[in-house]
Amino acid sequence: MRKHLITGNWKMYKTPKQAKELAQQLKTDLADVKDVDIAICPPFTALPVVAEAIKGSNIELGAQNMHYETKGAFTGEISPEFLLELGCKYVILGHSERRQYFNETDELINKKLMTALKMNISPIFCIGEKLSERESGKTFDIIKSQLNNGLAGIKEGIDKIIIAYEPIWAIGTGKTATPKQAAEVHEYIRDWLKKNCSLKVAEEKRILYGGSVKPDNIDELMAEKELDGALVGGASLEALSFIRLVKFQKV
Numbered sequence: 109m110r111k112h113l114i115t116g117n118w119k120m121y122k123t124p125k126q127a128k129e130l131a132q133q134l135k136t137d138l139a140d141v142k143d144v145d146i147a148i149c150p151p152f153t154a155l156p157v158v159a160e161a162i163k164g165s166n167i168e169l170g171a172q173n174m175h176y177e178t179k180g181a182f183t184g185e186i187s188p189e190f191l192l193e194l195g196c197k198y199v200i201l202g203h204s205e206r207r208q209y210f211n212e213t214d215e216l217i218n219k220k221l222m223t224a225l226k227m228n229i230s231p232i233f234c235i236g237e238k239l240s241e242r243e244s245g246k247t248f249d250i251i252k253s254q255l256n257n258g259l260a261g262i263k264e265g266i267d268k269i270i271i272a273y274e275p276i277w278a279i280g281t282g283k284t285a286t287p288k289q290a291a292e293v294h295e296y297i298r299d300w301l302k303k304n305c306s307l308k309v310a311e312e313k314r315i316l317y318g319g320s321v322k323p324d325n326i327d328e329l330m331a332e333k334e335l336d337g338a339l340v341g342g343a344s345l346e347a348l349s350f351i352r353l354v355k356f357q358k359v
């Protein structure tokens with residue numbers, strides 16, 4: 109039985125002070141949640157205060173990116189060692205905004221995935237198609253190539269990777285994939301894992317959905333047995349909304 113994971117991606121929002129306040133409220137109001145795993149991924153500058161604020165709670169910490177080297181002359185970059193020391197359990201890798209605005213390729217993401225696994229940080233590996241690709245019937249081809257390239261050469265530790273299916277046309281747009289649209293891609297991903305890894309990896313893999321998940325659509329999305337949780341941007345920035353997402357109604 110796969111446990112749901114609801115993850116907030118705070119993107120480039122929240123000063124350290126604002127982040128601390130939000131984290132403190134979440135710690136209090138989510139303390140009773142046991143059946144869902146919870147993670148929040150603040151900006152790097154807020155990681156220390158958020159780590160402190162959620163200490164001893166059921167909320168885990170994640171980062172939004174990292175470098176594939178652990179140290180070196182890489183001005184402006186963040187090492188996985190820094191994240192580990194702050195208590196990060198997760199790191200988001202391959203988010204479509206990193207692919208789109210910072211030219212991150214499957215090959216680069218593959219290197220980062222390998223390093224994260226070596227460092228024992230669970231990567232949340234994001235994949236998904238553009239609207240034009242969906243409309244021209246290429247969704248599964250794109251997903252297949254992102255899986256082939258992103259996971260190339262990764263055997264050891266593959267069980268630690270969480271996959272997030274995030275159709276680019278649904279991120280921050282208010283357009284959500286229907287539960288059926290999301291479920292068929294999740295099934296495709298699971299099938300790929302079955303063929304390329306093992307039945308066990310496929311059956312145990314948590315596959316999250318991301319793309320305009322909101323309080324008013326979370327229940328129907330999570331009712332799909334293929335969806336093992338959500339990666340949430342906009343709706344994770346406000347306490348009441350994120351709390352409602354974590355406490356989705358099981359139907």
Ligand code: PEP
Nearest residue numbers: 279280318319320341342
């Ligand atoms: C995201 O940032 O991964 C995301 C899915 O954003 P939003 O929920 O705002 O669409």
